[in-house]
Amino acid sequence: MAVTPTLLTREGLRKLQEELEQLRTEGRRKAAQRIREAKSHGDVRESGEYEDAKEFQAFVEGRIRELELLLADVQLIEEVEGTEVVHLGSRVRVRDDDGYEEVWTLVGSAEADPRNGRISNESPVGQALLGRRAGDRVEVQTPAGLTRLTILEIA
Known part of the structure; x- marks a missing residue:
């Protein structure tokens, strides 16, 4: 294996x-x-x-x-700035339907720390964001229910 x-x-x-x-x-x-x-x-x-x-x-x-x-x-994973598509290492600014904004860095699961803005590529949110572009809307099933996010910026 x-x-x-x-x-x-x-x-x-x-x-x-x-x-x-x-x-x-x-x-x-x-x-x-x-x-x-x-x-x-x-x-x-x-x-x-x-x-x-x-x-x-x-x-x-x-x-x-x-x-x-x-x-x-x-x-x-290189943290790259100025990319158009979300990938590992991207910093992503999102807004939910309530208008709340957050900035996350997409990382591997070994260094995920959601409280400090580092989410795993294996998490439901991370999986939903991968490959998306600014302006895209994603729906994510979380323990709190269905969450809709709009990608505002990818850095």
Whole structure:
């Protein structure tokens, strides 16, 4: 089975690399410290503190493995300005039927962060916007219901 490359912008790549480095150093150090502290309190067989520390360590190691896999095969997305068609890396300004405007950057799922205006190309909104032009209207089924968006600008 072929591995699908992780689609990332340069900023997304930098952030994931920084997170990985932080987990390998500070995260592991903090996990080891929490385990040592829990052990210093005596019998660990029924210690909630020890179990919490081990769960934290498992989380850190799991996230490290996840990031290593994501970063093993990266395809960079260039954020291009001045394009006529929405594609990965595009910044898109849209307006809904209530007149509310938002600006989103279309990114790969590994760096999606909707609260900060970075939506995945795999999300319903991202899929609806791909390949569209300024002036196009799209309809998107979201958990909140049917949403209609007008593409105002592609940068």
